[in-house]
Amino acid sequence: MAQDATDTPSAPGPVVRRATIKDVAEMAAVSRSTASRALTGRGYVAEGVRSRVLAAAEKLGYVPDATARHLKQQVSLSIGVLVSDLRNSFYAELAAGAGRASREHGYSMMLADDGGLVDDEAGAAEAFVALRVAGVVVTPVSRAVTDYLRRHGIPAVEVDRQFAPDECDAVVVDNRAAARRVTEQLTGLGHRRIALFIDETDWTTGRDRYWGYRAALDAAGIQEDPSYVVSSGWDIETAYNAALRLLDTASRPTAVFAANNVLAEGVWRAAAQVKLDIPGDVSVVSFDDVPWMSMVTPGVTAVAQDAATLGSTAVDRLLRRISAPAEPPAVDVIPVDIIQRGSVAPPRGT
Amino acid sequence: MAQDATDTPSAPGPVVRRATIKDVAEMAAVSRSTASRALTGRGYVAEGVRSRVLAAAEKLGYVPDATARHLKQQVSLSIGVLVSDLRNSFYAELAAGAGRASREHGYSMMLADDGGLVDDEAGAAEAFVALRVAGVVVTPVSRAVTDYLRRHGIPAVEVDRQFAPDECDAVVVDNRAAARRVTEQLTGLGHRRIALFIDETDWTTGRDRYWGYRAALDAAGIQEDPSYVVSSGWDIETAYNAALRLLDTASRPTAVFAANNVLAEGVWRAAAQVKLDIPGDVSVVSFDDVPWMSMVTPGVTAVAQDAATLGSTAVDRLLRRISAPAEPPAVDVIPVDIIQRGSVAPPRGT
DNA sequence: CGCCGATGTGACATCGTTCCCACACGCCAT
DNA sequence: ATGGCGTGTGGGAACGATGTCACATCGGCG
Numbered sequence: 001m002a003q004d005a006t007d008t009p010s011a012p013g014p015v016v017r018r019a020t021i022k023d024v025a026e027m028a029a030v031s032r033s034t035a036s037r038a039l040t041g042r043g044y045v046a047e048g049v050r051s052r053v054l055a056a057a058e059k060l061g062y063v064p065d066a067t068a069r070h071l072k073q074q075v076s077l078s079i080g081v082l083v084s085d086l087r088n089s090f091y092a093e094l095a096a097g098a099g100r101a102s103r104e105h106g107y108s109m110m111l112a113d114d115g116g117l118v119d120d121e122a123g124a125a126e127a128f129v130a131l132r133v134a135g136v137v138v139t140p141v142s143r144a145v146t147d148y149l150r151r152h153g154i155p156a157v158e159v160d161r162q163f164a165p166d167e168c169d170a171v172v173v174d175n176r177a178a179a180r181r182v183t184e185q186l187t188g189l190g191h192r193r194i195a196l197f198i199d200e201t202d203w204t205t206g207r208d209r210y211w212g213y214r215a216a217l218d219a220a221g222i223q224e225d226p227s228y229v230v231s232s233g234w235d236i237e238t239a240y241n242a243a244l245r246l247l248d249t250a251s252r253p254t255a256v257f258a259a260n261n262v263l264a265e266g267v268w269r270a271a272a273q274v275k276l277d278i279p280g281d282v283s284v285v286s287f288d289d290v291p292w293m294s295m296v297t298p299g300v301t302a303v304a305q306d307a308a309t310l311g312s313t314a315v316d317r318l319l320r321r322i323s324a325p326a327e328p329p330a331v332d333v334i335p336v337d338i339i340q341r342g343s344v345a346p347p348r349g350t
Numbered sequence: 351m352a353q354d355a356t357d358t359p360s361a362p363g364p365v366v367r368r369a370t371i372k373d374v375a376e377m378a379a380v381s382r383s384t385a386s387r388a389l390t391g392r393g394y395v396a397e398g399v400r401s402r403v404l405a406a407a408e409k410l411g412y413v414p415d416a417t418a419r420h421l422k423q424q425v426s427l428s429i430g431v432l433v434s435d436l437r438n439s440f441y442a443e444l445a446a447g448a449g450r451a452s453r454e455h456g457y458s459m460m461l462a463d464d465g466g467l468v469d470d471e472a473g474a475a476e477a478f479v480a481l482r483v484a485g486v487v488v489t490p491v492s493r494a495v496t497d498y499l500r501r502h503g504i505p506a507v508e509v510d511r512q513f514a515p516d517e518c519d520a521v522v523v524d525n526r527a528a529a530r531r532v533t534e535q536l537t538g539l540g541h542r543r544i545a546l547f548i549d550e551t552d553w554t555t556g557r558d559r560y561w562g563y564r565a566a567l568d569a570a571g572i573q574e575d576p577s578y579v580v581s582s583g584w585d586i587e588t589a590y591n592a593a594l595r596l597l598d599t600a601s602r603p604t605a606v607f608a609a610n611n612v613l614a615e616g617v618w619r620a621a622a623q624v625k626l627d628i629p630g631d632v633s634v635v636s637f638d639d640v641p642w643m644s645m646v647t648p649g650v651t652a653v654a655q656d657a658a659t660l661g662s663t664a665v666d667r668l669l670r671r672i673s674a675p676a677e678p679p680a681v682d683v684i685p686v687d688i689i690q691r692g693s694v695a696p697p698r699g700t
Numbered sequence: 701c702g703c704c705g706a707t708g709t710g711a712c713a714t715c716g717t718t719c720c721c722a723c724a725c726g727c728c729a730t
Numbered sequence: 731a732t733g734g735c736g737t738g739t740g741g742g743a744a745c746g747a748t749g750t751c752a753c754a755t756c757g758g759c760g
Contacts, residue, residue: 018503020716031740036718044738061501066480067417068716071745086449092442099436099463108477111461113449127458130416131428151411153368268645292642295618370746381710386748394708418746421715
């Protein structure tokens, strides 16, 4: 009972104490200031002293504490990247591109994934503020993120989706033009009943892709049939069920434009389920080229966004913003390709 | 010439000065210490004072600086995650799982991607040390990472591949048993000429999967034919070319086991190229289930590792290690599923 | 009346780094 | 001699948050 753990500390204590600049300085028999100058290369240091300090640092395995440096300098070398869903290869590629670009410029990447939820998005943004990242690249799901970040003085770049066009840098593709081109390919082949599967039609990418689709229909003199515009949200299951219903009717469309890769997957599975031949019974085109589209037979004709380039360009833009905070907001538009594969043909009977 | 920028500072200066705890304290008319107690909930604070402080913090949009807190407390709330290739959906899922688990425990995730290169792996590890992360989850490509991290007192968990079995926690699957089961399925159907496509056969996952394959052959009384074991590295192109050569011969195998999803893709493309019917001419099984395998026709029978669970389990284990540094290293083995699809059939003529 | 514990609060040192400044030399020009 | 410069070094104050410690106040009890 009287025995007290504090009398005989059984734990061996901190086995490794991380070397600090003080340890380096002592080993090199100089002051902390001189050691710092030798290591950072700022200010005068005699050549002999410099090499002594460097040798000591090497010997001790000294790695400067980035958090302490940040605290002192009020400059961070991390950037935050916030995407909707890492499991979607579009976002994974985007993150990979952002990570590569960050590293090339000496930054580390803090990555978060908000599952497309506004609440999680806000939580991630707060974590980024707490960590005092140098800036944030985000595929936003609301306007709130960039507003919040701006209020805290953290520059942000919107990628893919754009909610604050006039106040925030952005990196996007020309969704409208691409959607129009790919839809015109269908009208050009004689399709008149063209369905659009889309997440929603009011915001950013969804709105623009919808407009592009409409523009192509208008140009071909086709009246829009609202029952062919399916807003089926963000998950495969919903798209699959909606596609099942639509494709299993007499008045089914002769072509389907899926406005992103998730919806395309739902459509593809549904078509397989009801045993429709692609492209014989129905042509399919997609926005977002992901790996499976080139693996299936026939391959899926798709608008290929270079997601990695979106990510790396966003980081480049962010770093430019950091070095020139006062410039007016800029938007980079990344070109897209339409990859022709076998999923498109003229409608039957033409 | 005599004009001096410091006389008339033209820049508007820091437009937003981030609120610090000092600002909060002043607004609430208390000392920094009291404000800290009120905000962290440690120590005595009168109820009235507490609410005054909280109101001030709210009003100022105060977000505590995680780097400063870390510096003082010498405890970090970030964990590092290092994967080989974010573009590979296996790693992307793993990262997503790790990110989710981190966030659930209040940690942020620093993510890096080393492209499978030992040099980049070392660079990323150094960045993690500099940032003083609480721990690291890594899909290692060499033993060096975990050694390096240990030397700096940072706990690490190896996932997927395991290089330091006795010194480091790990989260893996039973590669050998899974490879054996899936190969036995082929021998059970009467296949005798079974090719193995594999990255390499000397280390960790490659070695274990190779052993599993061998064990299944041995059990079926099949002599291994070295020309059927193709070590084709880590890229699709190489695997594709190797598969082309192997499949386009008279003595081609009747079944192929691809030991990861990249190799499976190469094999799949090659089979399509030489117009082999799957499973009629050749059966195909894969290690790693990725999205395209369920999209193609026939679907690819595959060993499905739950990558997200690998990632989240690794984070759980890491956090347990952080709270109990002295315990002996532990290994979690995550169960796998074999997903039966249509790519497997008995060899022709049986 | 003096002492106690319970309840609150503020001063100050600290974490690891940087960097401003003071200072110390040696050398040259006044 | 004195001043000034170029070169080199160390002292010490930040950065923002935390936590130890001393102290202040109050009510109650011996």
